[in-house]
Amino acid sequence: MFFPGGLFVIAAGLVYEWIDRKLVARLQNRVGPRWFQPLADLVKLLAKEEITPEGVNRSLFYLLPVVALAAALCTALYIPMAGFAPSYSFRGDLIVALYMLSVLTICMGVAGANTLDRFSLLGATRTLTQMFSYEAPFLLALLGPAIAAGSWQINEINAYAHAHPWDILVFQVFGLAVALVGTMGKLELPPFDAPEAETEIVAGAMTEYSGRGYALFRLGKNVELIIALTLVASFYLGGISNPLDFLLKTLGLLLIMAVLQSLFARLRIDQTVGLWWRLGALLALVNILVVFFIRMKGIHL
């Protein structure tokens, strides 16, 4: 139950959030939060009064955060968390996992559109717009290793990547870039934080959420961070076979993400869409073509 179950995923999500915040802070010449800050934030938010704004559908307002977190936690069942075999595995679970990952974003979009607040509505529009921009390249990027492995099962792709690490890393380097940056788009991290740009639209779709609902959404995002990092590491970085492997690879990816976060100014939503469809989709397609070619010729390093 605890290891590597749901509580472990949540705890790991909080720790990774702290590492991310601390790294970004150090890169920006700040001190950064203490190690228990994400947990303290969570406890504080859970204990706070939850305000239901006027004009919302009450059941949706309370249900959406729960669905978002549940979907994120369910995804964790299908991935080799911390290097252990997934709890459930069947043919085609990659597709299920990827759709479950999108549920959080959709929930946030609907939650924003559910309220009457203008910042929420704008944030919801931007959240969904951003989803339609990064989702296709992100999917294509994760399909590359799947095609190379000839399987739609996460466990088998992981095993294949472990057996042929350099094949994937060398031939699919574009795919790795798109998948990593796609993770940042999914989690609305800078420079893709237009949907929650605080200097423009306060907190975007989350503006009207306080207390529990907000805590659950944030927790959902933390869980997604862990899942997305695990997926990218197991597909592209030679698989994950043991906890040490998991730690090294995911933390390495997190470090790259932290550097990217502090390097750029925020992209406007139209620039985000342009970037993904002009560059992201193109790179992902090139990646897929390379994978097809190599598989046809049967090239191995």
Add this chain to the structure above:
Amino acid sequence: MDNQVEARKFIVPIGPQHPALKEPGHFEFSVEGEVVTGASVRLGYVHRGIEKAAESRNWTQNLYLFERICGICSHVHATALTLGVEKLANLQVPPRAQAIRTLMGELERIHSHLLWLGVAAHEGGFDTLFMYSWRDRETVMDLLESISGNRVHYSANIIGGVKFDIDDQRKDAILRGMDFLEPRTRHYLDVVTGDRTFIARTRGIGGMTREQAELLGAVGPTARASGVTRDVRVDSPYAAYPDFPVNVVTDEGGDLAARFVVRIKELFETYRLVREILAKLPPGELAVRALRRVPAGETVSRVEAPRGELFYFLKSAGADKPDRVKVRTPSLCNWATVTQVAVGHKLADMPMLLSGIDPCFSCNDRLVRVNRGRDSELMSWEALRRYGIEYYQK
């Protein structure tokens, strides 16, 4: 300043409380999708009645009061007031005092421009630049503190001179600070002109032609970024500027990128000026004795604040208190440029566009017009005075 926005449009309110604004002001942007179709400004949330308060304080007390109009460019307010009073009282201020005044003003310009750079970068979501520029700003804040003992309100001016002297030790410290800041500023210039994501947010945004800038009465770096050579330090030099001439920095771009470039290049000019003043600091007294009463008369005092032309009108009736003081701050002159150029841009550009003029809200709130249904009326000064007297007699 309350342009009516048509009803039934999707209006995004920004302020008076909003994460983008550290000071209160209310902006309404009507949008279609992400594109702004109309903008209006409402000011006056931090109206403090300073001009009225000045009439019941003597000139020396007013020096402290007016320094508190602005928390960023406090020294230029005090300078504008003292220069005006000295003109009225016909005082000959020693050259060393004028040079130290100018020096403090230029150090303040450094801290103000670096502060603006950080804030503007933060509005564009570039927090790394924000943190680094504010870290470097601490250098000049420490210098100002070591000279005056204060980080914000230096109180360097007194009527007839200055309070603090610059000795060799402080001179060395300031020069060391300039030597540290110059390469840092060069780096920031590289960032704002070279970083692709940053340029994508600034180039071609908020473009204002030279004609528009002149028509809308823009001042300071906002005007200079549109190619208007307008700088009080050059047009009518005050304090020590006749002895230490300034080269005006302009740019033809007219957009946000140009405003970044102009302000950063002005920093280099300021570093040069600070070094020159320190090298040629005239010897002599720090202040002359001023009388409590200022001869009757009216005068206008203009200085170049970091944000542009700061205008003081002073009227003395021969007493130890002013009869009337009128302040017009540069932020007020620049508002029209924001509402004019906002239309057609994306909502995401608005925070950067707003901060592009380096607004200072509490500075420019001189007048509030409260619209309370049909009770609204405008009163003349005499009518208001009569109303006040009758109100308190009841």
